[in-house]
Amino acid sequence: MNLHQFRFVQEAARRNLNLTETAKALFTSQPGVSKAILELEEELGVDIFSRHGKRLRRITEPGQQVLACIEIILREVGNLKRIGEEYSRQDSGTFSIATTHTQARYVLPTPVAQLRKNLPQLRISLHQGSPDQVAKMLLDETADLGLATESLAQYPELVTLPCYEWQHVMVVPRDHPLASAERISLEQLAGEPLVSYHPSFTGRTRIDKAFASRHLTPNIVLEAIDSDVIKTYVRLGMGVGIVAEMAMREEPAGSDLVARPLGTLLGSNVTRIAFKRGAYLRNYVYSFAELLSERLSRKLIEKAMNGDSTDFGL
Numbered sequence: 001m002n003l004h005q006f007r008f009v010q011e012a013a014r015r016n017l018n019l020t021e022t023a024k025a026l027f028t029s030q031p032g033v034s035k036a037i038l039e040l041e042e043e044l045g046v047d048i049f050s051r052h053g054k055r056l057r058r059i060t061e062p063g064q065q066v067l068a069c070i071e072i073i074l075r076e077v078g079n080l081k082r083i084g085e086e087y088s089r090q091d092s093g094t095f096s097i098a099t100t101h102t103q104a105r106y107v108l109p110t111p112v113a114q115l116r117k118n119l120p121q122l123r124i125s126l127h128q129g130s131p132d133q134v135a136k137m138l139l140d141e142t143a144d145l146g147l148a149t150e151s152l153a154q155y156p157e158l159v160t161l162p163c164y165e166w167q168h169v170m171v172v173p174r175d176h177p178l179a180s181a182e183r184i185s186l187e188q189l190a191g192e193p194l195v196s197y198h199p200s201f202t203g204r205t206r207i208d209k210a211f212a213s214r215h216l217t218p219n220i221v222l223e224a225i226d227s228d229v230i231k232t233y234v235r236l237g238m239g240v241g242i243v244a245e246m247a248m249r250e251e252p253a254g255s256d257l258v259a260r261p262l263g264t265l266l267g268s269n270v271t272r273i274a275f276k277r278g279a280y281l282r283n284y285v286y287s288f289a290e291l292l293s294e295r296l297s298r299k300l301i302e303k304a305m306n307g308d309s310t311d312f313g314l
Helices: 003-014 019-025 030-044 061-089 101-107 109-118 131-139 186-190 204-213 227-235 283-292 298-305
Strands: 049-052 055-059 093-099 122-128 145-148 158-173 193-197 219-224 240-244 257-261 268-276
Touching: 003 019, 003 030, 003 061, 019 030, 055 061, 093 131, 093 283, 101 109, 101 122, 101 145, 101 227, 109 122, 109 283, 131 145, 131 158, 131 268, 145 283, 158 227, 158 298, 186 204, 193 204, 193 227, 219 227, 227 240, 227 257, 268 283, 283 298
Parallel strands: 093 122, 093 145, 193 219, 193 240
Antiparallel strands: 049 055, 145 268, 158 240, 158 257, 158 268
């Protein structure tokens, strides 16, 4: 048996058992793929796939176990290559980070700049998307590290750790009636047109749960993935904004917008850092994690990657 056979089996499973697509993806011929798979089955003494004529129909029960072993083997082969690359290239190469717009815009600039200062030969690639897209980029190994508030902990194939805690704030023009209110209630917010995040972004889940717990239906008149877009429409008088607190840190003194904390109403959010389970992490990944948060030590991350079930929650 050999790695080519393993890759053919893995790709066939990924391509829904379509050998034509498998061959195209691997830049080889369909007969070559079929022959390699048959030879592996013969050597193992089990059918990995059940067939109808020459077409693959499904993965057999022993085939599922074989496929799981192949995934581990090929992942470890990839890790071996990365070890070689790390020690031959040291702290050069490309560090890929998958994250959401809010993290990229308001959280990452300082640690990214510091990492580049520390490792001037390192290239950094930022991939922005929804939290689910961030997870997929990690699983597809497009990214080395992921950072998002929503969804990441729902993927068992990922190792996630809490990075930092934050809250939402209400944003209104300075002349808005709520700008001078001493206390704000969920009932007041429910009575206002609201401008906030799309349901899959930046703690929107917590916003919806807070209103639902009081049997209130928020009047969301505009949803966006970009805090700056939300603030723009608040300035135009479209409604009351609800944004992440970090989105207001750069507002200058005397800004036309006023922010009021909503932590007591909406609770706190936790942004999480994530890695693909079993991935090999290079030195600069640990260095960057430590720049993001003092609590994200290399030892802590290694324990989590090695399957330590300790509660690392904030």
